[in-house]
Amino acid sequence: MIKAVEISKKFERKQVLDQVGFQVRPGTIYGLLGSNGAGKTTIMRILAGILKQDKGCVLIDGKAVFENVEIKQRIIFMPDILYFLPQYTVKQMGKYYADMYANWDQQRYDQLISQFQLENKKVSSFSKGMQRQVAFCLALAAKPDYLIMDEPLDGLDAVVRQRIKGLLINDVAERNMSVLISSHNLREMENLCDDIGIVHKGKMILERNLDDMKSEVQKVQFALRKGQDTQFLNKLNILHQEKRGSIHLLIIKADRHEVEALFAAQHPVVLDMLPLSLEEIFIYEMGGAGYAIENILD
Ligand SMILES: Nc1ncnc2c1ncn2[C@@H]1O[C@H](COP(=O)(O)OP(=O)(O)OP(=O)(O)O)[C@@H](O)[C@H]1O
Numbered sequence: 001m002i003k004a005v006e007i008s009k010k011f012e013r014k015q016v017l018d019q020v021g022f023q024v025r026p027g028t029i030y031g032l033l034g035s036n037g038a039g040k041t042t043i044m045r046i047l048a049g050i051l052k053q054d055k056g057c058v059l060i061d062g063k064a065v066f067e068n069v070e071i072k073q074r075i076i077f078m079p080d081i082l083y084f085l086p087q088y089t090v091k092q093m094g095k096y097y098a099d100m101y102a103n104w105d106q107q108r109y110d111q112l113i114s115q116f117q118l119e120n121k122k123v124s125s126f127s128k129g130m131q132r133q134v135a136f137c138l139a140l141a142a143k144p145d146y147l148i149m150d151e152p153l154d155g156l157d158a159v160v161r162q163r164i165k166g167l168l169i170n171d172v173a174e175r176n177m178s179v180l181i182s183s184h185n186l187r188e189m190e191n192l193c194d195d196i197g198i199v200h201k202g203k204m205i206l207e208r209n210l211d212d213m214k215s216e217v218q219k220v221q222f223a224l225r226k227g228q229d230t231q232f233l234n235k236l237n238i239l240h241q242e243k244r245g246s247i248h249l250l251i252i253k254a255d256r257h258e259v260e261a262l263f264a265a266q267h268p269v270v271l272d273m274l275p276l277s278l279e280e281i282f283i284y285e286m287g288g289a290g291y292a293i294e295n296i297l298d
Contacts, residue, residue: 001025001026005056005057006020007053009051017043018202020199020202022195024179027177027178028179029179030195030197032199034182038200043199044077044182047180048075048148049065049067049071060074060146074145075144075146075147078139078150080150082131087122090123093123101142105141109138112136112141113137118134129155132152132155133160133164146177146179149180153188186282194211195208195209198282206282210278213285214276217253217284218251218254218259219275221270222268225269228266238252239284239285240284251280
């Protein structure tokens, strides 16, 4: 378990993080979302033990991470700007990691390198996207318990992004690895993360479990008979409503069965429970909290 407890950080006089707290549970993927300058990289560097917070604490398996060599052996931090040893080839980078990480799996590295069709050339000679793929192969073959990645999917093509997501989900399920991943892009995180935290101007403004979130908000399209009473709607926590002709569209914060039962009892002419994207849920939830998500995320 990674636990950040009320971490605050100032650079010079600027408050960059203000009492940020969250947890990455074992065997789950946590998506840290926020716009440029929100504080994501700073949070990740503190969690990886590279930077020290001014206030609060970071605990990994209950132990402080800063200057803790034993814990750092079990963490891989993939920064947004990658670094490889100059002149090192793909295989040489593997040897370097093998010396550093006790869980290194050479067979897995060889498999991943061939799956990504990476030639054994100097890593610095690869394109940015290919270097990112090498970084993934290294990270996954090191079999860390904790994988912290700063915008790792940026600049990768759709096929590679899908392949990487599949590999991550697999390792999380099989080895109980915990992943913290940052992104600007909510849609990218939709089918990957268990939990999402949105950081804005150094504060955690919303944190949710995605399964809970999806089961708590419903989108209903319905039409009633002419002149039919709509009083029953007053019982609902309506986040958003629209009306086109006789068709009503509602976004409601409630359990699906409750909503279905309530509407079915009115014998509507039309009743459809529609799928909701994560983006829509965030727009309505954050709108309610006074934030316009389109100004916060891509
Ligand atoms: N070493 C530093 N010295 C001074 N200010 C810094 C330093 N590192 C980060 N900052 C400031 O802290 C704030 C948060 O930066 P951070 O890199 O954590 O944001 P981010 O959410 O990762 O942004 P991006 O999406 O653009 O990468 C910014 O205002 C940035 O200028």
